[in-house]
Amino acid sequence: MKKTTFDVELADAPGRDGLYRVRIRIYQPGEAMGRTTTAIALPKRDWNTKKKYGFWVRTSHPDHASLNSDIEVALKRVREQVESWQSENPAITPRQCTDRFRQLAKLPADQRAAGGAPLLDLMRQAVRSRGTQISPATRQNRLDHIRNFEGYLKTRPEGVQMPQAALTPELIRGFQRHMTASGNKPSSVNNALFAFRAAYHDLLGEQGVAKKARMTVSPFVHVDALTEEKRTIQRLREKDLDALRPDEWVLWEKGAARRGRYPVGPGLIPAVEGWARWCYLACYYQAGMRIGDLIRSRYEWYECDEGGLPVRLAYQMLKNGKWIRIPLSKTAQAHLAVIWRKGASPTEYLLPFLDPQAPYAKARTRQQIRxxxxxxxxxxxNTVRTIASNLNQKLHDIGWKELGLPEDVRLKMHSARHSLADKVRRAMKVDKRIGPTDARDLLGHSTFKTTEGYFDDLDQESLDSAASAVYEV
Incomplete structure (x- = not known):
């Protein structure tokens, strides 16, 4: 940690009252200086330019003794506050300290005395202020993990009214240990901390901290992620996909009366197992569509032929805003024909899960949803999550009961994207016209890095198989 020094100076220009404010200067070698302004003010003629410690105000000022005492107290408070921030983050710079002092100055006096407004309230406000910059699911995820941290604080002496300055790396590590002791897997703990850190960085952004500088002032930089066991991403090849496809689709079963738009007769409800099979294949055939997008899909996403059946798909991914525009294969067309209703209104949901009368149903585009x-x-x-969870649970049962997958390996709807990535990778090796850009665009990834992440695991699997085959010769 660089040595930090403090000095007292007078502002360069007077305020509206004609008086000059006293400032505390913060200095570190090799860094830009920081300054914080105090409430102490005086005429410039009474300022001692030699600034000997304790004698900053000349004796010509009638209150020089009390002013010098006030300056000494202010200097001590600034030093103690900066040292407190440095104990949390040794890399904090004078300019970053200045930003924090400005934020503290905006708070009511009682909150400043307590070290600031309650951190969790500030974080919630910052997350909500992002508005349409983040998706509703992302916003809810961050708010959920703020609430989880709030539950942890109820067991701690800091309490839920803890100010921002009290968030230390050790407290975050304690949250890690708390979640682990509660039975959460390392991956779940890491995901929770990632969401909580993102919410904290939203707050730093609100406080004017530049994006590149947030990690330097964030206590999360000193917290290591937990080591995760390597996960096997379950992918299905053609024979498994054939096994998922039943001889006859059973998508409805007798049950309690339900609201819905499908005129299939009274007392019928969706058969979850049938829909789990159908939805997985629909995700796979439609360029690895995410299950959330599939549940929200509408007839207007599809271009139909003269016979009124879908032949092309065009939609905007809710997660990253990427547009997917593809022709539908004959297999995909036949699969959609199982549920397709000719003459349906373009704005209707394709699947029967979401309530078309709900207020949220009016939001058709990504921009409107956000x-x-x-x-x-x-x-x-929450509705989409619940539907996806039910489908995933049934798909997992099908995986180990019918496809012979290990019971501890969860087959999920998202596996359809990895299954498609596997097929794309194999196609790239056969047809050189298909390149990495095509793979990225087909899967709708924002960057090549994400696509490479899908392929790296697959390529290692191929390499392992090849190495084994070589040594068995």
């Missing part, structure tokens, strides 16, 4: 009021956005997000 602009939904928080309550409606959460309602839509």
């Amino acid at each position: 602009a939904l009021p928080e309550a409606l956005a959460d309602q839509l997000t």
